[in-house]
Amino acid sequence: xxxxxxxxxxxxxxxxxxxxxxxxxxxxxxxxxxxxxxxxxxxxxxxxxxxxxxxxxxxxxxxxxxxxxxxxxxxxxxxxxxxxxxxxxxxxxxxxxxxxxxxxxxxxxxx
Amino acid sequence: xxxxxxxxxxxxxxxxxxxxxxxxxxxxxxxxxxxxxxxxxxxxxxxxxxxxxxxxxxxxxxxxxxxxxxxxxxxxxxxxxxxxxxxxxxxxxxxxxxxxxxxxxxxxxxxxxxxxx
Numbered sequence: 001x002x003x004x005x006x007x008x009x010x011x012x013x014x015x016x017x018x019x020x021x022x023x024x025x026x027x028x029x030x031x032x033x034x035x036x037x038x039x040x041x042x043x044x045x046x047x048x049x050x051x052x053x054x055x056x057x058x059x060x061x062x063x064x065x066x067x068x069x070x071x072x073x074x075x076x077x078x079x080x081x082x083x084x085x086x087x088x089x090x091x092x093x094x095x096x097x098x099x100x101x102x103x104x105x106x107x108x109x110x111x
Numbered sequence: 112x113x114x115x116x117x118x119x120x121x122x123x124x125x126x127x128x129x130x131x132x133x134x135x136x137x138x139x140x141x142x143x144x145x146x147x148x149x150x151x152x153x154x155x156x157x158x159x160x161x162x163x164x165x166x167x168x169x170x171x172x173x174x175x176x177x178x179x180x181x182x183x184x185x186x187x188x189x190x191x192x193x194x195x196x197x198x199x200x201x202x203x204x205x206x207x208x209x210x211x212x213x214x215x216x217x218x219x220x221x222x223x224x225x226x227x228x
Contacts, residue, residue, distance in 0.1 A: 043222040098145045
């Protein structure tokens with residue numbers, strides 16, 4: 001089945017620093033790729049997605065590009081804010097089957 | 112956008128009692144919903160797939176008699192934790208799958224925090 005590997009956290013940054021959270025996946029076929037964010041005490045929110053190779057998903061200053069050749073979907077943001085502190089989950093998904101999540105990466109941004 | 116609600120948002124119960132959690136898709140129909148649980152500082156683990164009008168499909172290691180799932184309508188799935196014990200304390204999250212013009216997407220509820228005393 002599909003699986004995902006995310007960089008180990010926690011990631012601790014100062015405000016306005018550059019963020020990269022690595023994500024690589026294994027999947028049969030041609031999955032869509034998602035990043036979800038979970039703020040403390042809350043459920044999951046879709047952050048961004050990409051459905052085909054070389055697509056770039058973007059939202060709230062975050063970006064990720066679907067790299068089929070390296071099976072990666074790394075999340076980046078040029079300047080993080082304290083309000084970005086959360087847990088980030090990368091997930092491949094095939095045609096609406098249940099999303100399977102990796103361990104998540106905790107981001108902590110200090111002012 | 113598509114909205115999924117869960118009720119209650121949190122519940123505290125005594126050991127041995129049963130607790131029902133509702134998951135509703137508010138502005139779309141969902142023949143398929145998914146139930147996850149999340150322990151503190153851990154990832155979401157898929158428990159089961161809930162299919163409207165048929166039996167749920169449980170993941171390996173999830174007790175179907177312990178976690179009863181009923182998907183009675185196209186907008187409602189319920190998860191009942193029967194004879195709850197402290198080790199069932201967790202954050203339960205549902206998602207509903209919307210299919211529109213051949214595109215399938217999942218939308219997550221806000222979660223229900225269950226504490227069993």
